[in-house]
Amino acid sequence: GAVVSQHPSWVICKSGTSVKIECRSLDFQATTMFWYRQFPKQSLMLMATSNEGSKATYEQGVEKDKFLINHASLTLSTLTVTSAHPEDSSFYICSAPGGGGPKDTQYFGPGTRLTVL
Amino acid sequence: EDQVTQSPEALRLQEGESSSLNCSYTVSGLRGLFWYRQDPGKGPEFLFTLYSAGEEKEKERLKATLTKKESFLHITAPKPEDSATYLCAVQAGGSNYKLTFGKGTLLTVNP
Numbered sequence: 001g002a003v004v005s006q007h008p009s010w011v012i013c014k015s016g017t018s019v020k021i022e023c024r025s026l027d028f029q030a031t032t033m034f035w036y037r038q039f040p041k042q043s044l045m046l047m048a049t050s051n052e053g054s055k056a057t058y059e060q061g062v063e064k065d066k067f068l069i070n071h072a073s074l075t076l077s078t079l080t081v082t083s084a085h086p087e088d089s090s091f092y093i094c095s096a097p098g099g100g101g102p103k104d105t106q107y108f109g110p111g112t113r114l115t116v117l
Numbered sequence: 118e119d120q121v122t123q124s125p126e127a128l129r130l131q132e133g134e135s136s137s138l139n140c141s142y143t144v145s146g147l148r149g150l151f152w153y154r155q156d157p158g159k160g161p162e163f164l165f166t167l168y169s170a171g172e173e174k175e176k177e178r179l180k181a182t183l184t185k186k187e188s189f190l191h192i193t194a195p196k197p198e199d200s201a202t203y204l205c206a207v208q209a210g211g212s213n214y215k216l217t218f219g220k221g222t223l224l225t226v227n228p
Binding site for chain 1: 158
């Protein structure tokens with residue numbers, strides 16, 4: 001149990017285009033999901049908290065108009081990187097708490113590698 | 118502000134050579150401390166959750182312990198397949214599940 005998937009696994013896009021990344025909880029429901037980004041050889045940095053049926057909460061310094069988050073159902077959250085630029089190239093990972101594991105434990109997706117040319 | 122410091126940054130062991138990884142933390146009301154394993158190019162894989170000082174959890178060659186200021190991940194007789202980055206994270210009370218991560222320890226186990 002407690003499986004989180006992401007799609008796509010990797011994406012290459014041109015500067016100025018938008019990219020959508022999906023995060024799904026496959027065997028449990030999640031009213032809250034989290035989006036992180038990770039630069040090479042660095043740890044995970046929380047970008048935003050995705051809340052089902054309401055607006056996302058963004059961490060300080062994260063541009064909410066650039067990183068659009070939609071939590072449309074109890075099993076799906078999407079992150080759209082709008083007008084992507086090379087500096088947005090990174091590894092994006094989502095997580096969700098629950099899944100029948102230990103209390104408050106988050107389970108992570110496999111990540112999405114974004115490369116902006 | 119919650120802080121997590123992991124040491125060492127990197128650790129190289131011979132197969133069978135036991136050792137420990139350290140995670141020191143400061144948090145306003147610990148709700149939980151989490152250990153994850155991350156392989157290159159993949160998302161973190163859950164290992165353990167610890168809730169209170171004195172608690173211990175074990176899984177195969179790994180054992181996690183917790184005090185009021187730090188946690189240790191003990192690796193007994195490691196194998197090459199244990200090579201990965203080990204991440205420690207804390208969750209504060211009232212944080213709505215938010216995790217604060219350390220920078221991780223890159224473990225390499227040589228055959």
